[in-house]
Amino acid sequence: MASQILEKKTWNYAMKLKNLKLDPAAVIGVEYYNIKRVDRSTKSRIHFVKRLRVALSRIGKINTVKNGNLIGGCAEAGAANKVLFVSKGIQIYDLQFSIARRPKTMQPVPTCLNCRQTFYGI
């Protein structure tokens, strides 16, 4: 379960984007102890740390659509990549995720199948 600090950070990030009239479908925060990062969904990402790239590639080709979502385009992938980039010692299954939020409405957004498989092994 993510910390209150991360939830707050994610909330603030979503509110910032909302106020700027930016329109990502979702934002999320990821943490590993004191390392906390946020990111948003995006139409493509190129640079992933190797272990995340490998995990995403198990689902399919990165930046292609699978299970109704874009592999590597989710906010989860972006924020996780930022945390994993900090140290090679951090493993994907060690990451904690905040509630994903839709900036336009601040609603919680359910985790997609691709992210469940990548980050929770489900």
Added chain:
Amino acid sequence: MAYSISEQISRDIDWFVLDPIDKSIHVASAGGRLPQIIADDDRTNSDILKEVRKLRPEYQFQINPNLNFIVEFESERMRELYLRDFIFMAERGFFSYDKTILGNFENDLYHLVAWPLSDSITSVNELLKTKLIKINNLFPELYAPFNIRSILLLDNYS
């Protein structure tokens, strides 16, 4: 330019159309699939959004009385935050709709959130209306979610 599929999935795009009885429609995509007629021309849609944001609030509005049954709100504050953008649109003359199921590009269920209270439904300013894409089918004013694909299928929704 067109909205790519990956752009549609990753963005929460506001799009606009005019139905056969000149009712101005706003829809929030929430990462859902766009009708082809909208997806084909991102520039026009972006320009319309910019113009809508410049409009002044001119209408009282109504909120879908069934909204709390359709959308789960954690608190009254969350409900207010949810409604903000849809009320913005209704105050400017748009029937405002939202995607019902989040995080699922393929799901085509939408619901009416807010609409303007006006004797005339032709409420959006005339200059802006000329820029809205006209569709062939009526948008429902139902309080329950509906499948948007059934409305836009005849308008090359793919």
